Amino acid sequence: MAYETVIVEIDEGIATITLNRPEVLNALNSQVFIELGEAAEELSGDESVRVVIITGGDKVFAAGADIKQMASATAVDVSTNVRPSLRTFNFIENMHKPVIAAIAGYALGGGCELTLVADVRIAADNAQLGLPEIKLGILPGGGGTQRLPRLIGAAKAKELIYSGDFISAEEALRIGLVNKVVPADQLLIEAKKMAQKFAARGAVAIQMAKTCINEGLQMDLDRGLQYEHKCFSLLFATEDQKEGMKAFLEKRKPNFQGR
Structure with missing residues (x-):
């Protein structure tokens, strides 16, 4: 299937989904969530695919939600429009295949929340992660208040969510938010190495x-x-x-x- 906002590639049982809105730092809008969900469902049903990698490429993962789309939204609009993201995140989190997030540059807001639904997170040494929604007068609405505390503990999650601060890849590794930090030019190589290891298992x-x-x-x-x-x-x-x-x-x- 052809997509506009994501690119899907399959090589020897490993599927790579690349977010493809570089002009807006891969900002996540409703179309991205719908296409990402459709791609994940397609790969989930493909018996030749053993592992899925989600990335934004070697420059940026995803700099958050598309604020232009959200700025004039009402509470009713948000309640309706957030459903594709929640459905996509839940599907990826529970799909019957390992999912690796390969993170370079910014992974903020919804971008950070997308990494949380992966089974494993590998970060480039230039990565910055954070949930800055509090600075906009809102809170993380894509699972951040629920998945982050389960991953790194409630106290540290509260600090990150309440402050909205970004953290480096090394700090993310220290607190258990990512599994591994690698040089930026080795990010996809390392992600594929890990994917190959998973693919060789039952x-x-x-x-x-x-x-x-x-x-x-x-x-x-x-x-x-x-x-x-x-x-x-x-x-x-x-x-x-x-x-x-x-x-x-x-x-x-x-x-x-x-x-």
């Missing part, structure tokens, strides 16, 4: 592990452990489990088929 097991983690975060420990046990048991009905253990005993690399 796709069904990764899907189950992702579901266990995401669902378990909404449960108390006892229910989470019960859910994990159920998923663990179900994996013993898969071909990948048989292949993985057979390969281990035969001292060779497994050839997982995602079944």
Whole structure:
């Protein structure tokens, strides 16, 4: 499918979605959210795709929402228009494939919130992340007040949200907001290396592990452990489990088929 605001490329089981509004620093508007969601759904249903990378390229990830579109909005407008972003974020967060955010330059507001729905975040050393909505008299409305505290803890999340300050890639790494910091010219190379590592693992097991983690975060420990046990048991009905253990005993690399 052809898109205007995102570019989709697939290479050896790894799909890369690149935000494509460079003239406005990849500002996120309703069209971006709709097309991003459609691309994610298309890739989710593509059995040849094992891992998805979301990036804005090597200059900027996304400098936030399109303020021109928002400035004259009413409460009713916002309630209606925010639905595509929430639907897209929720879908990406829970899609049955690993998602890596490759972050260069600014990842602010909705751009930062988009990185939060990825499973792993790799930042270029020139990245700056933040939720500056408070400076506009609003709050993060794309999941920032919910996902950020779960990721880095409530106290640090409150500091970032209340101040609206930007933080560097190194500070983001220190507080656990990103997993890794790399030189800017190595960002996509490193993201693809990690994607290749994930792609070589059992796709069904990764899907189950992702579901266990995401669902378990909404449960108390006892229910989470019960859910994990159920998923663990179900994996013993898969071909990948048989292949993985057979390969281990035969001292060779497994050839997982995602079944």
